[in-house]
Amino acid sequence: MRRLGDPFDDADDRSWRAEFLREEQRQDRIEHLGRDVGAEARDRKEVDRAGQAAEHAATVWLWTSRHSANLESPRHSHGGLTLAHTVVIGGGICGLAAGLTLAERGQQVTVLEAQDFLGGLATTLRGATGAGYDFGPHAYHARNQRVLDMFKEIASDGFPARAKNVRIKFRGKYYKYPLEALDIAKSMSPFLAARAFFDYSLESLRRKLRPRPLVSAEDWVVQAMGRTLYGLFFGPYTTKVWGIPPSQLAASFAQHRIPHISLAKVVLSSLRTGRAKITGSEHRYAPLVIELFYPPKGAGLISERMAERIRRADPRNETRTNTLVTRVEASGDRVTAVWVRRVPSTRKAGQLAQLATGRENDGNPYHGVDAPEERIACDSIVNTAPLPALVDLLGDAASAEAKAAARHLRFRAITIVGLRIKRPKALPAQSIYFTNKTFNRLSETRNYGGSEVCAPDETILLCDITCDVGDEIWMSSAEALGRRCAKELADEGFIKESELAESVVLRATFGYPVYLVGYERAIDTLMSELMRFDNLVTGGRQGLYKYVDMDIASEMGISMGEFLLSGKMKKDVIAGVPYEDRTFA
Known part of the structure; x- marks a missing residue:
């Protein structure tokens, strides 16, 4: 048997491959010719890149069609060729970036998301009157030009840039943050x-x-x-x-x-x-961000359009919501399928969403749901669910050492209190950090560029509160937290309490990874464990246990998609890369 990616010997294979490549490159050129002239140079590079990726993809599909007897997975026909099928666990921006990379290179993609919406933490959810609320101030910036170009292309009808304007109240006064x-x-x-x-x-x-x-x-x-x-x-x-x-x-x-x-x-x-007086702080690992981008309709617009492009790439592609992954099936060192069940929305009584893995001991909104399970066979898996949850999903395929290491990792929960205020503007900055309030950070969506998330004579304020599942904040109602935050804002002189028109909450059990002393040993164990599975990759803030922003999470998703397209093995790509520099595991 030839190795995956080796050249083919017979004329029939070469004929199919050449025909496929010509069609793929023709379609890419047609698509790119429809773009604006100012992007012409970049488009030529994209055509070349798409052609190279399509060439590799044709190799993968032809190999799969000829050696699929022991690869139990559904494949669909594409001009006589069979396509590899990748399941993406988690419909946040990282998972969508991975799915989009694969889908637009011809692979069959199924994105699985437990919530009744896509975007994860990078979403915009609507309240009772249609006002949009984000999971905190998710403005876009990018240290990677490729990621920024992708964002700009997706939101080409409106993606304005604004100078960063963030403050902190420190010892009674407001300063830059x-x-x-x-x-x-x-x-x-x-x-x-x-x-x-x-x-x-x-x-x-x-x-x-x-x-x-x-x-x-x-x-x-x-x-x-x-x-x-x-x-x-x-x-x-x-x-x-x-x-x-x-x-x-x-x-x-x-x-x-x-x-x-x-x-x-x-x-x-x-x-x-x-x-x-002199000034200046040295940021060792975070280059200075001076410009932020935000779609007028809300941060979630990017995720919505990424999902649309995945579905549009092939009619067999799916982005399935209300679908909870219950286990990952493996045979030796290869994952072969995921098992899922339908779950209800987590929206209730002022709570727009509660993000959770379904594996939590506390705070599991799906506890008691016993809908029948469904098996989805696949050739590869992209995971963006929290790393400890992935190990749990693998069951007996994960070693005892990996399970013990996963138990050492924990996340800090978050509750976002969204307030619709009856005034057009409330804050002198985009966001303000506080050390003496219920909330850690206060943001105004309009000041980031979200001019269409609510009526012109109103504004949306977002109060970020880190908490623990089951504590007072976690258990409080949207109405109670709204009144509490509104009073503190009134005390600062930003609003009047009577201007509060609506309050909602958005919650997540896995807001931020907590870097406990000794977590590095647990990470080393898990990185070694995951090297075994060449057709399983994991990334993102939760999936790689890294406190990263949306641009880096998107870059991680693209990297995972490109790795699966490459046909290479992990040992040849990331074995010598330190955890701090990895974009996936």
């Missing part, structure tokens, strides 16, 4: 600055004479900035957001998520006046 040295300096008295300088000097000396291993986020912040600054802001705020003290979070969390601020700059700035 993330905090910069100048802002911290402004809030400090000379006495406090002297204490911070002493702590910083002590830590600098300690690093040189007796360096200590950095185990926790507290270790990292204290050694980088000193105990005073840690206690002033980073310690209390991190505890509020994540629900545990920084001493229980891994040092890599702080390294990746907290800007490195030079204490020398802070102290010098506090002792100077006027233009002599």
Whole structure:
């Protein structure tokens, strides 16, 4: 038997392959010729890329048609060729990006989503009057030009850019976010600055004479900035957001998520006046975002149109909602099928959605649902469900070590309180972070560019609250949380409580991955375990257990699709790539 992707020997195979490639490339050129002239150069590159991908896809399909006896999966005909079938678990933006990559290269794709909508956290849900509510401020930005170009093409009828304008209330005043040295300096008295300088000097000396291993986020912040600054802001705020003290979070969390601020700059700035003050924080792992894009109709427009393109690519492609994956079937080191059942909507009494895996001990909205299971055979699986849930779905195909490692990973739940306010504008910024409110972040959709999510004389405010499943926030009604948040906003002078017209909640059991001390060992175990399955890939914020934004999640989805199209093995692609640099596992 020839290896997948090897050249074919007989004339019949070559004839089918050439005919298929000519048709695919002709269709690609017709599609691209319909685009605007300004994109002509990019389109020529796309035609070449599509041709190369189609060539590989033809090889895969012909190989599959000739060696399908022991590959138990449904395949459909495409001009005499049989197409590989990929199941995507999770209809969020990462899963949709993967599905779109595969579908527009000719593969059969079935996207499975437990909710009654697609988009996951990157969605816009409608309230009683049709006003749109996001899962927090999901504006688009991209460090990867290819991803940004994809977003712009999908929302070509309206995807305006706006300068980033985010603030934080710190020690009673509003500053730019993330905090910069100048802002911290402004809030400090000379006495406090002297204490911070002493702590910083002590830590600098300690690093040189007796360096200590950095185990926790507290270790990292204290050694980088000193105990005073840690206690002033980073310690209390991190505890509020994540629900545990920084001493229980891994040092890599702080390294990746907290800007490195030079204490020398802070102290010098506090002792100077006027233009002599200096500023600047160093972002080691997050390049500065200065421009944001947002569709006027809501962030969920991108996900909706990606799903439409998947279905349009082939009539056999499906994006199935209200469909919960209950288990993944495997034979040896290959996944062969998924089992699913129909589940009801999670929308009820002011709650627009509750995202969940169905594997939770607490907060499982599908508990007790016993609809019959359905088996969907497939050639490959793209997973974007939370990594621990994937291990659980694999059942006996996963090792005991992998199951133990998965139990070490946990997520912080989120509750978004959406408020429809009877005034056209409420905030002086797109988003504002708070350290002393029920919510961590307050956002106004209109200020991001969402001019059509509600009536012109109204506005939508989103209050992000991190919480734990089953706690007071999680159990409170939309009405109670709406009144509570409206009062706090009125206290800040942003609105009047009487202007509250509607309140809703959007919830997720898996909002943010929590980087507990020691999580790296669990991740290493799971990365090794998943190397066994070449036709199973996992990615995204939940699926790869990485706190990433929508642009990187989309890039992960594209990478997973391209890997499956390549016909390569994981050991040849990602075996030598550190976890931090991986886009899938």
